[in-house]
Amino acid sequence: MEVAKLPGWREITPAGVAFKSSLEYKTGVWGVLKPHIDQSKCRKCYLCVVYCPDGAPKVREDGSVEIDYDYCKGCGICARECPAEAIEMKEVGEVGG
Amino acid sequence: MAVEQVVMGLNGNEAVAYALKQVEPDVVAAYPITPQTIIVERFSEYVANGEVRTVFVPVESEHSAMSVCIGAEAAGARAFTATNAQGLALMWEMLYIASGCRLPIVMAVVNRALSAPINIHCDHSDSMGARDSGWIQLYCENSQEAYDSIIQAWRIGEHPEVQLPVMVCLDGFVLGHTLERVMTLPDEEVKQFVGERVFMETMNHEGRRVPYRLDPENPITIGCLDLYDFYFEHKRQQIEAMERAVKVVEEVGADYGRLSGRGYGLIEAYMTEDAEAVVVGLGSTMGTVKEVVKRLRARGLKVGAVRVRAFRPFPHDEIIDALEDIEAVGVLDRAVSFGLNGGPLYTEIKATLYELEVKPLISNYIYGLGGRDMPMHLIEPIFRDLLKNVERGRVEQPVRFVGLRGE
Numbered sequence: 001m002e003v004a005k006l007p008g009w010r011e012i013t014p015a016g017v018a019f020k021s022s023l024e025y026k027t028g029v030w031g032v033l034k035p036h037i038d039q040s041k042c043r044k045c046y047l048c049v050v051y052c053p054d055g056a057p058k059v060r061e062d063g064s065v066e067i068d069y070d071y072c073k074g075c076g077i078c079a080r081e082c083p084a085e086a087i088e089m090k091e092v093g094e095v096g097g
Numbered sequence: 098m099a100v101e102q103v104v105m106g107l108n109g110n111e112a113v114a115y116a117l118k119q120v121e122p123d124v125v126a127a128y129p130i131t132p133q134t135i136i137v138e139r140f141s142e143y144v145a146n147g148e149v150r151t152v153f154v155p156v157e158s159e160h161s162a163m164s165v166c167i168g169a170e171a172a173g174a175r176a177f178t179a180t181n182a183q184g185l186a187l188m189w190e191m192l193y194i195a196s197g198c199r200l201p202i203v204m205a206v207v208n209r210a211l212s213a214p215i216n217i218h219c220d221h222s223d224s225m226g227a228r229d230s231g232w233i234q235l236y237c238e239n240s241q242e243a244y245d246s247i248i249q250a251w252r253i254g255e256h257p258e259v260q261l262p263v264m265v266c267l268d269g270f271v272l273g274h275t276l277e278r279v280m281t282l283p284d285e286e287v288k289q290f291v292g293e294r295v296f297m298e299t300m301n302h303e304g305r306r307v308p309y310r311l312d313p314e315n316p317i318t319i320g321c322l323d324l325y326d327f328y329f330e331h332k333r334q335q336i337e338a339m340e341r342a343v344k345v346v347e348e349v350g351a352d353y354g355r356l357s358g359r360g361y362g363l364i365e366a367y368m369t370e371d372a373e374a375v376v377v378g379l380g381s382t383m384g385t386v387k388e389v390v391k392r393l394r395a396r397g398l399k400v401g402a403v404r405v406r407a408f409r410p411f412p413h414d415e416i417i418d419a420l421e422d423i424e425a426v427g428v429l430d431r432a433v434s435f436g437l438n439g440g441p442l443y444t445e446i447k448a449t450l451y452e453l454e455v456k457p458l459i460s461n462y463i464y465g466l467g468g469r470d471m472p473m474h475l476i477e478p479i480f481r482d483l484l485k486n487v488e489r490g491r492v493e494q495p496v497r498f499v500g501l502r503g504e
Contacts (some may be wrong), residue, residue: 009330009337014260014309015199016323016331019300 027054031074033089035067041086048078048087099358102280109240109272110135112279113179113205113265116247118143119287122203123174126154126165130184131217132269133207137179159184163191163202170200171319173310175251175294178202181269182209182223189227195262196231196335198320199297199309201254202262204232205247208380208431209269210467218468219269221379225432225441231335233263233342234409236379238365240277243267245359248282251291252349258341260297260309268381270468282357290356343410363412365404366419368394372401374483375420377446378429379405382464382471386429389476400480405442416449425483426450426457431465439463439496458486464499475500 006012013019035048035057048057048065056072057065067078079087107115113136117125125144127137144153156162159180166176180188185206195202206224210216224234233253237243243265250263267273282290297309299317307315323331347362354360367387369375376386383404393400403419405412420426428447430440437444443461450456462479465471479499486492498504 003326006326009333012327012330012334013299014297014331014334015197015299015319016321016327017299017309018302018318018321019304021302 026070028070028072031072032092033074033076034069034072034092035078035087036090037065037067038086038088039064041084043084045083047081047083051077051081053077100282100286100356102282102357105279105281106276107240107279108135108274108276109243109267110207110274111139112240112244113247114139115281116244117177118149119284120248120251120291121149122151122177124152124154124165124169124176125178126156126162126176127178128156128159128162128184130180130182132209132273133179133181133205135273136205159187160191163188163195166202167191167195167198167200170202171198171311176202177204179205179207181207182211185223185227186211192227192230192232194320199260200262201260203247203250203254204262204264206264206266207269207273208266216467219271220466220468221432224264224266228409228441231261232409233261235263235265235407236405237265237267237272238381238384238404240272241279243272244279244281245353245357245361248287248290249349249353253342253345255295256345257295257297259338259345261338261342271381286356339410343412346407361406363407364415364419365406367402369401369403369419369423371399372423373399373487374425374427374480375401375403375423376427376429376479377403377405377442379408379442380431382429385471385473386476389473389480393480398480398484411445413449416446420450420457421453423457424487426459427479427483428459428461430461430463433463458492460486460492460494461496462499463496469500471500
């Protein structure tokens, strides 16, 4: 979002009250590393879904997991917690996030 | 006509506690520190006796006291605390959160010097340090004004165009512990004057208009992350709120005058018409200064006094009106800014008067640090010095230290 195009100080909510859902505040650009899931190793235990502080891993209809890179800050907790070692942290660009 | 009132013998701290009893806020959270302790002691007695329905939270530190007030006010309650010096310093980060979240908390600051060296007596270095924290600051001359200001503070801070926290400053011991004759209003008059808390309107995450308070029926997020894309705009809103407070402090002071017969403004000018030399200052010392003015006037000297009641918002226009025709202005400061030549009030007054084409001769008198007394015999030479500056047509010494050994 271009800062100059945002509403002026008279228009916005007072004291920093969130006037939009956090879904619209995409924080995925913050990270340096991004998780990459090797689907062949994934046991679908969903510990990554539980542990992620941002709710970035999503369960697809077929039960497999994908990372929503719009919200992933690249903290690496999912990779650390994954008992199957199916998640590898890679530099942004390598995973397309 | 003013309502019938009851005279009570109260020290400044008791006057604050009594006013607070009449206001009956929802939450009081405080930690004891000399010379503020009496406020909290008295108020906790009211709570223990069932005289108020206030929830009293005996916290483990001033940081927690302010945090409790912030939480309570965010939930829609009225919250009060009192502190000074080291306690105020420990609250520091929460002061900015209270004002940044636009929560109209009321706090009594019973002014005391900051350590080190350790000292429990009066000066203004504690609240002056918090002058840029976004709080409205009112400085009281006597215990009557402390009582009156605690009642007015809610109406000022909670005004829909303001919504900012308010510090009511009274001099430690000089007012805090000194018995005075205080006129008190009937409980119901105080309650009616203060009224119900008014809330700002805001928008929730779905874009609906809702009151600015934490309400499970209408959830909002208060105090969330606010980066380079919005923070600047929110600070501008705070600047605007503080500017609006100028008018509100006056309106509420005048309204209170209609109720009680004791009206208040942003400043109080005393015998300044036709004066050549005027002393400007804050707090209880200005009562002594006015007495000196009266005595010097009786001897034919053209002198006056200006007491600044509201230091934040700073009463720019009122200061110009009161001082533009004065030849010599002496500013009293009971605080210092190390590395700056002069005290905080002096630099504000000087900056304000700079825009005048013909500027008064302005000099600074730093006094009373750590509770050093400021009797009349130290104030009179200040007027003599100012009148000498008028004769010379220049300021001989811009900053003097009054009552300091070795000067």
